[in-house]
Amino acid sequence: xxxxxxxxxxxxxxxxxxxxxxxxxxxxxxxxxxxxxxxxxxxxxxxxxxxxxxxxxxxxxxxxxxxxxxxxxxxxxxxxxxxxxxxxxxxxxxxxxxxxxxxxxxxxx
Amino acid sequence: xxxxxxxxxxxxxxxxxxxxxxxxxxxxxxxxxxxxxxxxxxxxxxxxxxxxxxxxxxxxxxxxxxxxxxxxxxxxxxxxxxxxxxxxxxxxxxxxxxxxxxxxxxxxxxxxxxxxxxxxxxxxxxxxxxxxxxxxxxxxxxxxxxxxxxxxxxxxxxxxxxxxxxxxxxxxxxxxxxxxxxxxxxxxxxxxxxxxxxxxxxxxxxxxxxxxxxxxxxxxxxxxxxxxxxxxxxxxxxxxxxxxxxxxxxxxxxxxxxxxxxxxxxxxxxxxxxxxxxxxxxxxxxxxxxxxxxxxxxxxxxxxxxxxxxxxxxxxxxxxxxxxxxxxxxxxxxxxxxxxxxxxxxxxxxxxxxxxxxxxxxxxxxxxxxxxxxxxxxxxxxxxxxxxxxxxxxxxxxxxxxxxxxxxxxxxxxxxxxxxxxxxxxxxxxxxxxxxxxxxxxxxxxxxxxxxxxxxxxxxxxxxxxxxxxxxxxxxxxxxxxxxxxxxxxxxxxxxxxxxxxxxxxxxxxxxxxxxxxxxxxxxxxxxxxxxxxxxxxxxxxxxxxxxxxxxxxxxxxxxxxxxxxxxxxxxxxxxxxxxxxxxxxxxxxxxxxxxxxxxxxxxxxxxxxxxxxxxxxxxxxxxxxxxxxxxxxxxxxxxxxxxxxxxxxxxxxxxxxxxxxxxxxxxxxxxxxxxxxxxxxxxxxxxxxxxxxxxxxxxxxxxxxxxxxxxxxxxxxxxxxxxxxxxxxxxxxxxxxxxxxxxxxxxxxxxxxxxxxxxxxxxxxxxxxxxxxxxxxxxxxxxxxxxxxxxxxxxxxxxxxxxxxxxx
Numbered sequence: 032x033x034x035x036x037x038x039x040x041x042x043x044x045x046x047x048x049x050x051x052x053x054x055x056x057x058x059x060x061x062x063x064x065x066x067x068x069x070x071x072x073x074x075x076x077x078x079x080x081x082x083x084x085x086x087x088x089x090x091x092x093x094x095x096x097x098x099x100x101x102x103x104x105x106x107x108x109x110x111x112x113x114x115x116x117x118x119x120x121x122x123x124x125x126x127x128x129x130x131x132x133x134x135x136x137x138x139x140x
Numbered sequence: 141x142x143x144x145x146x147x148x149x150x151x152x153x154x155x156x157x158x159x160x161x162x163x164x165x166x167x168x169x170x171x172x173x174x175x176x177x178x179x180x181x182x183x184x185x186x187x188x189x190x191x192x193x194x195x196x197x198x199x200x201x202x203x204x205x206x207x208x209x210x211x212x213x214x215x216x217x218x219x220x221x222x223x224x225x226x227x228x229x230x231x232x233x234x235x236x237x238x239x240x241x242x243x244x245x246x247x248x249x250x251x252x253x254x255x256x257x258x259x260x261x262x263x264x265x266x267x268x269x270x271x272x273x274x275x276x277x278x279x280x281x282x283x284x285x286x287x288x289x290x291x292x293x294x295x296x297x298x299x300x301x302x303x304x305x306x307x308x309x310x311x312x313x314x315x316x317x318x319x320x321x322x323x324x325x326x327x328x329x330x331x332x333x334x335x336x337x338x339x340x341x342x343x344x345x346x347x348x349x350x351x352x353x354x355x356x357x358x359x360x361x362x363x364x365x366x367x368x369x370x371x372x373x374x375x376x377x378x379x380x381x382x383x384x385x386x387x388x389x390x391x392x393x394x395x396x397x398x399x400x401x402x403x404x405x406x407x408x409x410x411x412x413x414x415x416x417x418x419x420x421x422x423x424x425x426x427x428x429x430x431x432x433x434x435x436x437x438x439x440x441x442x443x444x445x446x447x448x449x450x451x452x453x454x455x456x457x458x459x460x461x462x463x464x465x466x467x468x469x470x471x472x473x474x475x476x477x478x479x480x481x482x483x484x485x486x487x488x489x490x491x492x493x494x495x496x497x498x499x500x501x502x503x504x505x506x507x508x509x510x511x512x513x514x515x516x517x518x519x520x521x522x523x524x525x526x527x528x529x530x531x532x533x534x535x536x537x538x539x540x541x542x543x544x545x546x547x548x549x550x551x552x553x554x555x556x557x558x559x560x561x562x563x564x565x566x567x568x569x570x571x572x573x574x575x576x577x578x579x580x581x582x583x584x585x586x587x588x589x590x591x592x593x594x595x596x597x598x599x600x601x602x603x604x605x606x607x608x609x610x611x612x613x614x615x616x617x618x619x620x621x622x623x624x625x626x627x628x629x630x631x632x633x634x635x636x637x638x639x640x641x642x643x644x645x646x647x648x649x650x651x652x653x654x655x656x657x658x659x660x661x662x663x664x665x666x667x668x669x670x671x672x673x674x675x676x677x678x679x680x681x682x683x684x685x686x687x688x689x690x691x692x693x694x695x696x697x698x699x700x701x702x703x704x705x706x707x708x709x710x711x712x713x714x715x716x717x718x719x720x721x722x723x724x725x726x727x728x729x730x731x732x733x734x735x736x737x738x739x740x741x742x743x744x745x746x747x748x749x750x751x752x753x754x755x756x757x758x759x760x761x762x763x764x765x766x767x768x769x770x771x772x773x774x775x776x777x778x779x780x781x782x783x784x785x786x787x788x789x790x791x792x793x794x795x796x797x798x799x800x801x802x803x804x805x806x807x808x809x810x811x812x813x814x815x816x817x818x819x820x821x822x823x824x825x826x827x828x829x830x831x832x833x834x835x836x837x838x839x840x841x842x843x844x845x846x847x848x849x850x851x852x853x854x855x856x857x858x859x860x861x862x863x864x865x866x867x868x869x870x871x872x873x874x875x876x877x878x879x880x881x882x883x884x885x886x887x888x889x890x891x892x893x894x895x896x897x898x899x900x901x902x903x904x905x906x907x908x909x910x911x912x913x914x915x916x917x918x919x920x921x922x923x924x925x926x927x928x929x930x931x932x933x934x935x936x937x938x939x940x941x942x943x944x945x946x947x948x949x
Contacts, residue, residue, distance in 0.1 A: 037941040045313065046654065046680040049940035060940060064654045065321060065491075081696045081744075084684040086657040089476070093657035095684035095692060100657070104473055124419065125393060128940075135943050 032120060034129035040068065041126070048083040048092065053134040058119060059083035060128060061103055063090050069103035070121035070130050076114040141167045143237055144439065145228055147218045147383070148244035152412030152428040154178030154200050156242060159436030161208035166240075166439075168210045171230060174267055175215030177205060182425060184271045188298030194268060221387035223405055240407055240439055243384055243395060247377035247413040247423075252286065256348030257373075261355035265295045265374045277370055279303025284358045284368040286345055288315040292374035293332070297460075300337050307338040307366050309358065314341060314642065319464040321653065323480070323487050324503040326642035330485075331460055342676065379414045379421055394421045399445045401435040411435045420448055449517065463509035466491065466499035466516045474498070479530045482647045483549035488530055489653065495523040508532035547600040547632075549647075554635045556597050559590035559895075567598060571605045578602065591877055591891040596628040619658035621650050626662065626879040633666050639674045641667065641681065655681075662880035665767070668803060669875050672916040685765035688937070689924045690747055693740065698747060700739040701764035702754050703800065706774040706792035706812075707735030716757030724750050734771030734809065736762055748934035751925035760923040763800065767881075769871075770809045772796040773821065777814030777831065786831035788814035791860055795829075795867060801921035802913070805878040805887070808871065823851050826884045827867055836863040840870055840896070841885040849885045852893050854900060869900050869909040876912070 043049050043062040050073050051058045057073035059082045069090070073083050080096030090103045100109045101116055108114035120131040144160060146153050149172035157178070160166050170177075176198075183197040205212050213230055220229045227235035249264030251257055263270050274295065277283060281304055285296045288310030300306045308315075314325030315332075329339050344361040348371060357367045379394035390396040390404035394416030401409045411431040413422055422428055427448055437444035479488040484504060490512065491499035496519050500512040511532060515522065522529055550556075552565030562585045570584040581598055582589040588598045602610045617623050624632070629648065638644050644663050645655065655663065664681035679687045690698035702717065717737055721729050728740040742750055751761075763770060774792030778784040792812040799810075811822035812829040822828030824844040828851045830837045835858040839851030854870060857863050873896065878887035888896055899905050928934065 035943070037943070042936075042940055044680055049936075051941045051943060052939045053943040057939075066317075078694065079696070081684075081692075084688070084692065086660060086683070087680065088656045088660060089653050090474070091656075096694070098657060 033132040034122070035132045035135065036127050037130055038128055039126055040066070040123050040128055043068070043128075046087045048085070048087055050081070050083040051130070051134075055134055057081075057083075058130070058134060059092075060121065060130070061087050061092060063087060063103070066123070068121045068123055068128050070119040070134075071101070071103060071106055072117040074116070075099055075101075076108075076116060077112070082116070141165065142239035144168045144240050144242070145171070145236060145238040146242045146244060147171045147228065148246055148412065148414075149174070149176075149178050149200075149214070150244060150246045150412055151178060151181055151199075151425055152246075152432050153242070153244035155429050155432035156244065156411060156435055157200070157205075157208070157210060159432060160439060161210060163436065163440050168208075169236065170205070170210050170212050170214075171216055171218050171228075172212075172214045173217045176268070177202065177212065177214060179268070181267070184265075184268065185294035185298055188271050188274055188295065189301045190298075218383060221383060221408075223387055223389075223408065226407065238407075240409065242435060242439075243389075243403070243408065243410040243414060244412045245380040245383055245414045248380050249373065250376045250378050251373055252345065252375060254345055254348050256350050256355070259348055259350040259355045260353050261350075261369065262348060262371045262373065265291050265372055266377075270372075273370065274299050274304075274372065275302065277302065277304045280305065281369045282367055283307075283370045283372060284309060284366050285372045285374060286310075286358070287374035287376070288312070288339070288341065289318065289374060289376070290316060292372070293328075295372050295374055296337055297332070297335075300335065305338075307340065307368075308332070309343050309345060309360065309366070310339070310341045311344055312341065315339070316464075319501075320462070320503075321489060321501055322642040323489070323646045323653070324462065324464075324501050326640060326646055327485055327487055327503045328460060328462060330643075377413065377423065379416065381414060384410065384414070392416050392419075399434075399447075400438045400443075401431055401446060402438060409435050409438060417446065417448065422448075461502075461504055461506045463500070463502040463506035465509070465513045466497070476653050477526075477530045478651065478653055480646055480649050482649055487646060490530060492522070492526075495521050495526070497522060497529075547597060548604050550635065556601070556631065556635065557585075557587035557590070557594045558631070558634065560586040562587040564601065567601050568605055571602055576602070576606060576610065591895055594627065594631045596625045597631055600628075618662060619656055621652045621655050621659050622648060624648060629663065630666050630670075630877075630879070633663075633670055639667065639671045641678065665803060665805065665880050668920075669805075669916070672919050686767070688744065688747065689751075689761055689765060689928065690742070691765045695741075697741045697743055699764070700742050700747070700750055700754075701732065701736055701762040702759035703762040703796070704736040705796050706772055706789050708774075708789065708793060709736075713757055713759055716754055716759060720750050720753045723753065732764070732771075734764075735773050736764075736771065738764070745938040747937050748928050752929045755923070755926050755929065760800075761925045766803070767806050768801070768803045768808065769796070769799040770807050772799075773809075773811035773825070775812075775814045775819035777812075781814055783817060784814035784831070785833050786814060786836065786860070788812040788820065788829075788831050791829065791831075791836075791863060792820075794860070794864060798864065798868060798917075799871060801923075802871070802875070802917060803920060804871065804875050805880050806883045808874075808884070810867075824849065825851065827851075827870060829863060829867070834858065836860070838863060838866055838870075841888040841893070843883060843885045845883075847885070852888070854897060865906065865910055866900060868913050869906045870896070872909040872913040872916075873899055875916075876909075 046064055048059050048061045058070050059073040061069045073081055075094040077099050078096055080094040082092050084095045085092040091100050093100050099112045106116040106118040122129050144166040149170055178200040180197040180199050186192040216230045218228050218230055227237050229235050249266045263273050283299050283304050283306050285292045285308045288308050296306045296308045314322050315328050333339050346361045347359040349357040355371050357365045359365050381391045381395050384395045385391045395410040395414050397403055397410050397415045397417055401411055403410050412428050434444045434446040474491055474493045477490045486504035489501045490497055497515040550564050554564045556564050566585055567587050570581055575581045575584040588595045603612050618626050660681040664678050667675040668677050684692050690700055724746050726739045730738045732738050772792040772795045774789045777788030808826045810827045811820040811825045813820040813822040814831050822830050824842040828839045828842055837856045838854045840854045842851035843849040855866050874884050
């Protein structure tokens with residue numbers, strides 16, 4: 032897998048998220064309390080809520096529109112709700128956020 | 141014999157010298173920029189604190205080098221490496237030939253290039269010279285340490301132990317953020333502050349002030365000046381790669397080495413803090429010793445491979461029991477086990493992955509640290525012992541966690557009932573004296589007899605004191621993170637003086653690492669309402685609307701509503717709104733029920749720009765998105781209306797100007813009508829004022845949402861000034877007491893209208909409420925739109941990156 036640098040870890044507030052525009056649609060990048068980053072689809076499968084605007088707690092995010100809660104590691108909806116968001120590889124190296132270059136939507140160099 | 145030259149005599153090099161001289165066969169020369177041989181750098185902190193002397197931490201004395209036949213060139217810096225000629229040059233300028241060279245230049249402390257960083261008295265914390273500077277301070281002198289990491293805190297504690305007045309300034313929100321999570325960081329800070337060390341987190345340094353070339357004070361970005369005689373920067377280290385880079389060796393963050401510690405030149409090895417191995421750089425000693433061993437084997441022509449192993453951190457500050465080991469980052473499918481004992485100040489957290497422990501943080505009780513570290517290193521399967529794992533190796537069965545630990549841990553003088561000033565000791569006394577029901581305690585002590593919000597706590601005290609003899613009624617907990625109700629949490633935040641979210645999670649025994657979307661906004665509100673000065677609002681604990689200062693719409697766009705004071709506007713403001721609607725292609729412009737204009741369908745990334753345009757015309761945020769004051773609706777009153785009895789528009793504008801920007805448990809809508817015809821519909825608002833000939837009738841607790849409620853009379857007053865005071869006092873009473881997301885009518889139904897009237901009628905209490913509100917407003921009454929107009933903040937509203945553009949290149 033090849034990686035692309037999309038910004039500094041500190042560009043995302045702790046327990047917060049930012050979105051990244053990709054050829055495959057908007058991706059939400061989360062920074063959890065333990066300084067880990069996760070990348071998932073930004074779109075809630077329920078009514079399309081922007082997940083990067085949700086409240087981040089533990090390794091979960093709550094959709095801002097109707098409070099669906101997703102596990103950031105598996106992408107699975109938790110609790111009574113049934114649904115799944117796509118997850119993508121992401122990591123932090125030397126304070127920089129790297130995500131899977133496949134999100135460029137073409138063969139990465 | 142072949143010539144071996146080693147540059148640097150730090151801890152890794154010291155270990156290497158031992159290995160190679162034991163094996164023999166080398167003519168070894170050891171350079172060191174410091175004028176001495178190897179000593180145990182890690183033990184500088186105990187030397188600083190006075191627990192050890194320098195002599196005790198020397199690991200290689202002159203006699204050692206003599207016995208092993210090592211040529212020592214201490215106090216001499218190597219100025220150049222010539223790889224073609226295979227020589228190094230020291231300060232004497234004479235090239236010294238080598239067959240094999242080992243670079244162990246270690247790392248340099250990072251000095252923040254603040255104005256004044258070159259003043260005398262600004263030091264790092266790296267070597268014996270730095271330590272001696274700190275030891276030279278006299279009791280009562282002042283020192284500032286920038287950096288709340290391991291080294292900074294050890295420096296601070298060491299100087300404090302010598303009687304120095306120490307302040308730690310840390311950029312991040314909690315101490316040692318690389319090793320600790322927020323809860324453990326909170327406990328550590330509490331301990332240090334308790335000792336008398338001043339700790340300032342979330343603070344950025346701006347400038348170092350000096351006089352006659354010597355440091356005098358540190359100036360922070362917020363304007364605070366911290367006077368100091370010595371300023372210690374402990375903000376991190378950088379691998380010292382300059383010499384290697386000049387010699388043309390491959391370097392990145394450190395000097396690149398392979399698994400045999402060989403650099404890009406086969407005859408040059410590198411070890412220690414100056415190297416980079418598979419992208420990793422090093423700061424702890426254990427892997428460095430391993431590198432020395434591998435390098436020695438490589439030099440001897442044996443095969444050895446360096447593998448980076450797990451290492452644990454312990455803070456060397458006497459009395460601070462703290463342990464952190466393993467990995468907290470970059471792993472999928474992980475779970476947490478959290479244990480908190482608020483009474484004893486203990487916090488433990490284990491991170492699990494595939495039934496294995498991969499990380500551990502402990503504070504207060506680290507006795508099991510070694511055992512957990514062992515589990516991490518060995519990758520032991522813990523599925524069998526998972527249930528009791530957190531209790532350590534000795535635990536087999538035992539007490540279950542006590543849900544009443546938080547109340548049990550309260551001291552006897554902690555106030556439980558705020559209305560009647562009843563403390564825990566008095567209630568327990570009454571219970572032990574025979575008051576074995578809630579009613580009994582109320583009759584005896586008045587506790588929970590007024591507003592009733594402390595009922596849950598009194599019941600817990602009954603249960604804790606009487607045991608099974610008391611049956612707890614089921615209280616509705618805030619959420620799955622705690623058994624406590626909203627009322628309990630509010631009360632405990634006040635009585636235990638909890639001033640951060642981490643403090644609430646820890647002291648009240650939260651079962652999750654950092655709450656959830658239900659409790660986080662509530663706790664954030666309670667903290668900022670109760671401690672407006674001490675607590676800092678956390679945007680990440682707010683719903684999207686309050687974080688974005690706009691209302692999110694179903695398609696992900698936002699609506700923008702500028703404030704129109706009392707519904708009054710001007711041609712200029714209307715023009716600015718119209719221009720903004722044009723410029724940002726706003727699809728819908730609507731007049732709201734609150735007498736203002738809503739611009740619907742604005743893109744998230746355009747928000748700062750549209751605010752800036754509106755701001756130029758003097759328009760500020762209308763807080764149409766906030767749990768806070770929304771609108772004060774008015775009719776035209778005596779200015780124009782032939783029926784008007786008072787200046788209702790004027791009072792409405794004054795109320796809105798006084799109350800805007802305040803955060804409340806839920807939204808607050810107001811109205812002022814100029815006569816009982818009530819054109820402003822004041823009788824179904826949270827606060828409604830109806831003007832009459834003889835004065836102002838103030839009612840509260842109206843609603844026209846899911847429930848339809850008419851206001852209940854609060855008071856009738858004669859002057860406009862009194863009307864203002866009573867309304868403000870009511871809003872503050874609501875702010876201090878209501879459960880998060882209870883509108884005033886719901887809260888009044890719980891505490892009773894009589895109680896509300898009594899509190900507001902009491903002149904002393906009314907005055908206190910008005911003053912408390914003014915204090916909060918002095919901090920929170922700011923236009924959030926204007927604050928977000930600068931480029932840096934504005935960028936945060938756009939995407940972090942746009943890869944659709946990169947792909948097109």
